[in-house]
Amino acid sequence: MSVVIFVLLRLAPGNMVDILFSTGGYVSESDKQAIMKELGIDRPVWVQYLDWLRDLMTGNLGKSYRYDLPAWEIIKPLLPVTIELAILSTIIAILLGVPTGVISAVRQDTALDYALRVFSLAGLSMPSFWLGMVIILVVVAWIGWIPPMTYVSPAENFKIHLVQFLLPALAVGYRSSALIARITRSALLEVMREDYIRTAWAKGQSGRVVIWRHALKNAMLPVITVIGIEFAFLIGGLVVTETVFNLPGVARLLVQAILWRDYPVVQNLVMLIAVVVILSNLFVDMLYGWLDPRVRYGD
Amino acid sequence: MGTRPGGATAAAELAAPGTRLPRPGLVTVLWRFCRKKPLGAAGGVVMLLMVLTAVFSNYLATHDPIATDAAHTLARPSPEHWLGSDHLGRDIYSRIVHGAWVSLIVGLGSTLLGSVLGGIIGLLSGYFGGKTDLFTQRIMDILQGLPLLVLAMVVAAALGPSIQNVIIAISIPIVPRAGRVIRSSVLTIREMQYVEAARGLGVGHLRIAFRHILPNTMGPFIVLATAQLGSAILVEAALSFLGVGVPEPHPSWGRMLSVSAAEYAQKAPHLVLFPGFAISLAVFGSNLLGDALRDTLDPRLRGA
Numbered sequence A: 001m002s003v004v005i006f007v008l009l010r011l012a013p014g015n016m017v018d019i020l021f022s023t024g025g026y027v028s029e030s031d032k033q034a035i036m037k038e039l040g041i042d043r044p045v046w047v048q049y050l051d052w053l054r055d056l057m058t059g060n061l062g063k064s065y066r067y068d069l070p071a072w073e074i075i076k077p078l079l080p081v082t083i084e085l086a087i088l089s090t091i092i093a094i095l096l097g098v099p100t101g102v103i104s105a106v107r108q109d110t111a112l113d114y115a116l117r118v119f120s121l122a123g124l125s126m127p128s129f130w131l132g133m134v135i136i137l138v139v140v141a142w143i144g145w146i147p148p149m150t151y152v153s154p155a156e157n158f159k160i161h162l163v164q165f166l167l168p169a170l171a172v173g174y175r176s177s178a179l180i181a182r183i184t185r186s187a188l189l190e191v192m193r194e195d196y197i198r199t200a201w202a203k204g205q206s207g208r209v210v211i212w213r214h215a216l217k218n219a220m221l222p223v224i225t226v227i228g229i230e231f232a233f234l235i236g237g238l239v240v241t242e243t244v245f246n247l248p249g250v251a252r253l254l255v256q257a258i259l260w261r262d263y264p265v266v267q268n269l270v271m272l273i274a275v276v277v278i279l280s281n282l283f284v285d286m287l288y289g290w291l292d293p294r295v296r297y298g299d
Numbered sequence B: 001m002g003t004r005p006g007g008a009t010a011a012a013e014l015a016a017p018g019t020r021l022p023r024p025g026l027v028t029v030l031w032r033f034c035r036k037k038p039l040g041a042a043g044g045v046v047m048l049l050m051v052l053t054a055v056f057s058n059y060l061a062t063h064d065p066i067a068t069d070a071a072h073t074l075a076r077p078s079p080e081h082w083l084g085s086d087h088l089g090r091d092i093y094s095r096i097v098h099g100a101w102v103s104l105i106v107g108l109g110s111t112l113l114g115s116v117l118g119g120i121i122g123l124l125s126g127y128f129g130g131k132t133d134l135f136t137q138r139i140m141d142i143l144q145g146l147p148l149l150v151l152a153m154v155v156a157a158a159l160g161p162s163i164q165n166v167i168i169a170i171s172i173p174i175v176p177r178a179g180r181v182i183r184s185s186v187l188t189i190r191e192m193q194y195v196e197a198a199r200g201l202g203v204g205h206l207r208i209a210f211r212h213i214l215p216n217t218m219g220p221f222i223v224l225a226t227a228q229l230g231s232a233i234l235v236e237a238a239l240s241f242l243g244v245g246v247p248e249p250h251p252s253w254g255r256m257l258s259v260s261a262a263e264y265a266q267k268a269p270h271l272v273l274f275p276g277f278a279i280s281l282a283v284f285g286s287n288l289l290g291d292a293l294r295d296t297l298d299p300r301l302r303g304a
Helices: A002-023 A029-039 A045-058 A071-106 A111-125 A128-143 A158-192 A195-202 A207-245 A250-260 A263-291 B007-015 B026-036 B038-055 B092-128 B130-144 B148-159 B163-189 B193-200 B205-242 B259-263 B270-297
Strands: none
Touching (some): A071 A111, A071 A158, A071 A207, A071 A250, A111 A158, A111 B038, A111 B270, A128 A158, A128 A207, A128 B205, A128 B270, A158 A207, A207 A250, A207 A263, A207 B148, A207 B205, A250 A263, B026 B038, B038 B270, B092 B130, B092 B163, B092 B270, B130 B163, B148 B163, B163 B205, B193 B205, B205 B270
């Protein structure tokens, strides 16, 4: 496994740089060489790898073109905002999604199932940035309270801070919960038709035990895939949501950096996101073998 | 094996060995689908309406979608402007009608491109396993290491603004997603006994992959493709919202919601509400249809 991580991390930065070049649009060959030299990617891969490792260890991640500050200095203070938002959204998504999916599957084709499916599908269908705008409009129109559109730190006013984060987390989490509910439902339905579930029923076990202990465990395989993929999905949702709610997070910085063509910042942000997502994918892959012994990996 | 009633068809088959059993007609199939899956049928109707709107947008629109009208900016919904007008006096209803075409082209184009490519990669990678699989999956990991929107955003910004480029930009992040879903079902299916039996009979690898395994991955594939259709429409909206999507003068639902709309949101909420409804309805329709198609098309769930 460690070899895989080693290879992955070595591949990722080179790939990112290629993307960065294409972002530039019309980069002449000589400029390209200059930039390559500046970024140090004109050297062999293994040298880059060691350099990159060393830079990473010493915290040197290049300078922002726009601010003339080390890229990390710009990214670091924004991290907690995005992490907080991501965690809040994921919690909302799982709390809302898994029970909805289970109830929907157990009561398949009843009115309740239809209502829950329409509810979660609606969440999947609404752009989270639009949902965010509507939430703001509703809050303003019905409660008459205008949420502060500038960031309030928790130390300043914890209550306002929490509300400020809950609204976007709701917009993002609702959308993600729909995906979880949807997959939970279809996975559970599939598993419920397996012979061993019929056996469990035949043994006279109660519905709750059959569903929560026998069925849900196997149904969790695709659900966990989705929650794993969700990390990527969530950051995508945060990109626009942070922009709408004007929260100074990493995702909003990414949008700005792309529009400004601030490559070192984009590169490090994209790397950061990639590493987070790749690690979560690896984690999911390892969970596969543990959850479903039918899936075995050769050496 | 399903048994079909009626000795007449059996006799017909005996009489003409080359002919097949009569299949139920298209109308019958559609009718059955509507009866069994009313929600899916509703989704189908929404998608059909969207296609019709896109095709007949020139007849349905009441105004030129890009004509500005300085005298009637931010008009409330009225008989003149059914859904009001924006900050440049452009008719929102006509822009939404024309925007359906943009959304549909981008959504369908990128979904087809991305999921077919990804599906084939996932099938082969999952079936052959070993080093091929490892290598392919690491490339997929790198691609998937970036959120759909972020990757699409970077590619779209790189290629420059045009409808074709937006389609390409959105299809690229779909490839690893399609690949992963197909691969994970292939991993389980290829261990099944009937695959072993086929292999024992000397069936070639490609034939097993495409003929014996592929049909059993169709359920997840169709759910994925229709779900991706929805999310492709959403990503197009988000890209246009952020300013790297479909360029002017094409009316795009996402750009109608962009910063300028947000600025006027308090004064003219219709500017924010209606394009968002259009996006949600279109995506909702494709999701409903996809769900119902899955329940219908997955052979393991049929008749349950």
